[in-house]
Amino acid sequence: MKEKRIAHVGSLEVDISEVVRDPRGHEDEIVEIMENDFVEGRHSNFGGWITLLPDAADIAELDYALLSRYPPLYTDPEGVCTDCGLGPCNLEDGQGKCGLDMEALQGRLSLRKACRGCMTQMVASRQLLDYALKRWPEATPVSMGEILSISDHAPAISVLSGIHVKTIKDLNRVLTYGEGQLAKLFQASYSGTGTAVNFESMVLHAGSVLLLAMGVAEMLKISCYGFISAANQQLDGIEQFPPATLSCGWASIESGKPVVAFVGDDFLPAWCAVDQMKQDALTEKIEICGLGATGDDIVRFYDRGRIIGPAVRAPKAIRNGLFDVVVISPGCVPLDLLSEAERAESKAIWVGHNGSGDLPDSTDQPIDRIVDRLAGGEKAVWIRDPEKAGKVALQVALRVKRGAPRIISDADAMKQAKGHKHDCDLCTMVCPVGLPVSRAVRQLSGGDWTGFFEVEKGCNFCGKCEQACPSQVHLRDIIVAAERKGAGNDKFVMRPGRGPISITELLQSAFAVGWGSIPAMVTIFGCGDAHRDEIAWIASELLNGGCMVFVAGCAGAEVARSFNQAKKKHLFQQYNATCASRNIVNCGSCSAICHAVPMYLMLRPSGGIPLFGNLPPLGDSISLGGAQTIILWGALPDRMYAAAAAWARLGSTIIVGPASSLGWKRYLVGNRYDRSKWWVRHGETGKRREVEPVKEHMVVPVETKEEALTMLARSVLNVRDYRESRLTHLEVLIDYCERFYQQLPEDWWLAVRSDFELPPRYRRHMVSLLESEHGWETEGVKVNKARHRDGRMMTMSEFAANYGMEQGIYCTRLRSLLPLRLRDTAED
């Protein structure tokens, strides 16, 4: 029998087995976490619990609470299950042989999609970690940065795993845990026999595992690979960190120099190449570009790197024919980039761990020989060693002299356009982002390129228009030609990603967010699968509206292109970059998604909620009281599906649009009319209390950018809104509705707890509507009596005690998060 281990939480002596189900092998870590991160005040009220290296089921209470309010809504369901040899089973007729019903099958497929998304990052993180383990001792210390506190660890990792990561070895430990979880989830996605909600709970877990894998990647990037990190900066001046001076876009590439482009998730070949360039004094002689995550990564360790665009637009970029060498790694979406490189006569190096097409593996060949092969006419090689791939790329770039890019001539483009079938609209009809392609063709037949300039900005090169065209117009060649025409002006200035957000920095605006002076903290993710002007419009609107905006992934460079003609500045030059109103923070590439939704970090100092193995109180708290929302604009890859799940589990609303929302097939939406869903437990009595139907949805689709903003305003209304923040949130919602739809939102009155919260300029009008349309008793700008949703008339103090939470009282949806004294006695 092992001796009891005691941790000192302030003045309390706590047996660690009271806070961890099975502490064996982790005793020292648990004591350290409890003694450093547990707050006595909170512990004596609520107790503490660390879900150490948990399975999905360990956190399911939170998931079920969320999913009972926001149940899955499946669109375009699959009816036949072919997951095992006993099938196929047609579930439209009833249950399958394993007992699975049709809704549960959708849950399985949803989980599979989330696992696929998680897996792409997991592989990328593993690649980085294995390479780090080769280059550095496993005891090498790691952190997100040395100066600013990120609560002294990596929350994306610790919140799920309960592990305080200090060395590369620890990272290996947590990533191994993540891989194990992913395997379990994948298994469930093929043979699980639970309910749809059960699968969706695992989808949320897949999201959390994804964040952990992203956290591992970020920590390695900062600690081992020299990426810039805001946590290595002093707070003074952080609003300009990193400086908005990075030149990107086609026109930033210096002409006459060889150009090497890196595409995909794996930046290691680029990192090795840059290292070599520095050693060989080649930085002035070769241009390094990036597309997708690699592009966003390169600029965090190499200030001469250029971001060209998102990964999904890589085929289009390669067809531009400006790259001498393209180094391609697996990415968030599978794309046939080797064919595009061949078409553009660029030399291609595939660096994936698995093969591509019939390329033979050249990893073990000498560098010179590979270079000779490529310079001598071979089109592509496969090299699995990043150092070798980087060196080959540079040498080939210096040896191959290419002519001008092969772009369709104006005459040929016009000739093709003239040959189009009149009155045919097929190309526009099949375009997944609804671009007016046919109009552009008609315009071009008269020599006018305007339409194609517009189409080009929104096009992600899927080729559906070309396939549909009965006249075989080479639409994609024309689109590339249109891009080249504008390429001379395609130069924008941006901030590279800055990595993490520190708690210290965030707290500077905590009150402004709580009090509604900052209407919302908004994170924008996007993968280029949408018109890039739309995402920039959304960002600008939010910034003008006083929001605190974060971006990560390919969205960073997409919004950066936005140019303010009056101020003559690009977006990142117009705004500061710290956690404050009208600031925009670029966190970095896809893996920086783990930094970019930081509101939950505030709960550590303000509520004493530790950030170790402690997801439920964080998710519960933000879902009831967080003005943080994510807009996923044009985010097609499955990775975003899992990322959305991760942040939904941490309480944020996720707004998905525009076109990619059609492909998601599963949403988590609330129903404002079902009063039984809108309740919380009162923190002083433990009793259930009806509340407003606010934070109405968890994952919700929208079609237009205007809808996105309106939904955003809806999503930041929350149960724990203070008076002032409710007022701001209502005002923003009404403003958007008036501006875009010339009407009040239909359900605004359900969010009214007091006349004090009605925006002044609408107050008189709203009060009169409360009386005339909803039967409240009012006088001037005051409400004397309110009508509860159940029809009863109440004085305002009765209303406050029966609808919504009283101001400044703790509440929760989870029994396990009630104060200890109420936990066992609270009614169901």
Add this chain to the structure above:
Amino acid sequence: MAVPEEEAAARLPPGRVFQLPTDLEHLWDGLDDIGLGLRWLSEVKRADMHLELGGPKWDYKMFSIFYIEEDPGKVKDGEVRLIGPDIPEVAPGTSLPGGFTIRIYGEELTPGHQGYVSRQIGTALQGLEGFMLFGTPDSLWIRINKDVANKLTFAKISQFCYATAKTLVPQIDAVAFFWAVGAPEIGGVEALAPLFAWAKEKYKIVSAKELYDDEDVDTFYGCTICKSLAPNHACVLTPSALPYCGIIGYDSAKVTAELDPEGYVFTIPKGECLDHEAGHYRGVDEAVYEKSNHLVKRVSIYSSVKYPTTNCGCFEAASFYIPEVDGIGLAMRRYTRMTPLGIKFSSLAGMISGGAQNHGFKGLSIAGMASKNFLRGDGGWNRIVWMPSDLKRDIADVIPEEVYDKIVTEEETVDALELKELLRKKGHPIVKMFWKNSEPQPLKLPLAGEDWPEQ
């Protein structure tokens, strides 16, 4: 009967008078063509400027006085008097001195409403299209963008203020506005001199009304807004004790409690004074006990060492007891290096947040350090031994001169034992006032939530 500012402007032309809609149903009529709300927060560059009032060019000769008039005859409801040109009437790029007053009457209004309403109007004005507002009421800097030059008038700005005030504070019976724009045709800056002199005096009187002390009032206020996160925490607001969020002051708390009885601010009858120095009141103890789920029995408003008030967690600064020197250190959030406790501010903040009563530690606002009652129960500035150099410079004017040089900063040491030597060497007042025989006498702090031994 002339109003004071008009008397002060007696030598100026009489100007023009506009009448605003005063009917509740029509307060906002005609404002539709001007953007209102947060997203219109404006910064107007010189090149975009149609009209500038005050600012550096005029040594900030632009005032705004907001005051409550006791004589109803002096406030004609909805009246706007304008002396000088209106916005559309000046040439683009014009810069002028000037001033405006907002005069309010209400049978039920008290001086306490003044700060509240002026802040609400000031905040609202930040969200007026093309209108930039900087500075303090006695030295404003206003710019109006060319984009709104043809649709924004002083009457419209007044109407926006009027509608905001009447909506937010139903106790207001009448509001009148007075604008003076010092264009050459009315005599320029010289002609406004009597008005500036009047405004300067009036501003002193108006702002002085807010300066009363804890002894002058019978009621304190409490705030539990952060209880949703820190379940046992309740803030106590007195005229001298600002909450460390800095969001709400005593006057605002008073008005908020009155306007919103179901809200998060509540009254605390202060009751019998049990310890004047430490700020210990029976009424405060009772209120805090009720609001802290019966966990905090006693608080001293002016003490960090014995029975301090509790903290939620978002305080911008904190005080901490350093046993090695029996003194108190201060640190703030922006200070990211080590403190003499051997921990950083972030760890310190983590330790004392969450609503527990931690003897020896207290969350603070930096503005609150200027209070004459600042940590009075512990010895005030005579007990402060260490603070970050940045903070020391920032608040140099509130630190008593005789202590200033004796407070150690991180530039000298962050080591508690070295600190002891430095204090001795510098002759810090603590050595004589609190130490015995030149040696500190460390207190044994009770554990969080426990009582001090009876003396």
